[in-house]
Amino acid sequence: RTEVVTPKIAMAPPPVKEENIGSVQRDFDAMEKDAIVDDINEMWRQMRKRDLLKAAVKGEISKSQYVSQMYKKLTSPIATIGIKDAEATSEDAEAALAAQMEKGWEMRGFGNKYSRTVEIWAFVLKSIIKELRLKKIKDKEEVSQKRKELGDELCTGLLKLGPTFIKLGQLLSTRRDILPIEYIKALERLQDDVPGFSGEKAKKIIEQDFGKPIDQIFKSFDETPIAAASLGQVHKAVLQTGETVAVKIQRQGLENLFKSDLVNLRFIAVILDKLDPKTDGAQRDWVRIYEESARLLYKEIDYINEGQQAERFASNFADTPWIKVPKIYWDTSSKRVLTMEYVPSVKINNIEEIEKRGIDRKKLAQRSADSYLKQLCRYGFFHCDPHPGNVGCDEKEGGRLIYYDFGMMDEFSVDVRKGLVNLIYSIYENDESGLCDALEQMGILAKDSDRVSVERISRFFLGEFQSTLAKNDDSEEAKWINQLTPEEKRKIRAERRAKLGADLLSVGNDVPFKFPPTFTFVFRAFTSLEGIGKGLDAKYDLTRLAVPYLKELLELREGSAVKALVKTYATKLGWRKEDIEALVTQPRQVAYMSKVIKKLERGDLKLRTRTLESERAFERTALVQSTQGKLLVASALLNAGIALTLAAAPVAMTQAAFSAAALYAAQFPLGVLKIRSF
Known part of the structure; x- marks a missing residue:
């Protein structure tokens, strides 16, 4: 066995200075502080990988030693700051581990940005390498077991990396379309199983923000958190006036940590922007998506903003008794502390408890879809993060939805909201021309695009959508579709797609579609809703559940129920404004077509064709x-x-x-x- 000897580094790593650690260092004893300094210096040494390459080229170490050393760096556990890899065996040990993790997150906010970069990319590469190893295993049960272990490691690694990556893990936990189920189940723990910080630290933050002792602010304050999330945790308390409240307290050092992490995430966005082939005809601006995400992330750590958004959301649904938003108590709220009404509930994916309380699961699924369609189409102000950790329910009103976290909210412009209403209505009306008009209104389809090809593609997908709807009714077409074998269905779809070849090529070359950054969160929210709905009702289908909402959409588009009714009958009878205008101008249009034909005969008009x-x-x-x-x-x-x-x-x-x-x-x-x- 050959011993790998690391060559001496030409330039010694600079020691970590006391002032770089900042005020957070006072919270550590001397032993912990030395360990943290050693970890940071070790990360700096890892940054000097080029010295290993230089040593290998000069012959100071062999190629096998170089490869072995680099592989060890990539696959060994990532260096951590202030986190010990010890298992908690009791509540005290678990609390101590959580405290160490919290200190590590704080230190990362004040640490060296290069060492943070190494830590992030080492974790990413390590995870990728371990997943690629599984490709060689043919036993599915063994692969599943290995993925369960890797899922636990992935969850732990994201926890160590801190709040920014916990938010990323929460997003990935809803993407069953891109991640194996073993990873999904592991990442779901990040929705509400994030280690909290001590009650003493929570009280200290409150006292700092309000400038007086905790007993002058609250009549009683429970130091044990009732919930912990990526950016903060919630404590139960009683106001001086006697109301029971939930107090949300923000973690320390988040802003500094975001500044460090977002540099790396922006670099990833730039790379994605360069590498995205855009062969699907969509023009995604990954840098703008990053900027939109960063904007919302910074807004999320301003609890004053969150309280205002909660009140706006509550105002929108004031006439909907089956939606509950906790009341905000402004006298005991600040930028880092948010005090709200205490509303206990059942987590919306806790199926066992929901059934125990006798809550109608199908009704909950229907209401979750209905509430989100109203957020998007009626109000244009929507929840960007409706995962199960942020939505609860209780037995009131036959199954009441309770929204808790309003840190990540976004809104559409008036044009986008109107365009979305027209888009949904056109989809259900099977109107490809109206669909393209709606896409233009929303800014998704470029106005100078090849409408002929886009409308043909739209007609194909509308046909697929109508087939999906037909499966859910009792028509003869539905019976015929359901009797087809999977091979016959695939053959029919292949034949339809074959007819689109030229149109898809034209669209792919012209890149007529744009991808507004706001829709990133809409897609994310729909993914979360799909997961929630499938858990509540195995037959959950958002396209089917949205059908009863069409009448309300038509009223919303026309302004009132009477106008909607009049326009519906006018359309059927041919009495629309467009129909009457076409009848009046028909002679003029015939004369115009006659002129065009004469120009073609004389050769004055030339047509350009595309091969x-x-x-x-x-x-x-x-x-x-x-x-x-x-x-x-x-x-x-x-x-x-x-x-x-x-x-x-x-x-x-x-x-x-x-x-x-x-x-x-x-x-x-x-x-x-x-x-x-x-």
């Missing part, structure tokens, strides 16, 4: 050349990086060369996949 087969061939040739060019550029930059390393060039130049090489190399496999798709 999509030739365009497709040219596109493939250009794509092959582009992919080969990127590979050549990556090779040249890699050679330049190695040459700069051997020449002991400045670190910045070497890192720039290697980073650019990695960026171009990453685009090569994407180009190969695009070529194969032609």
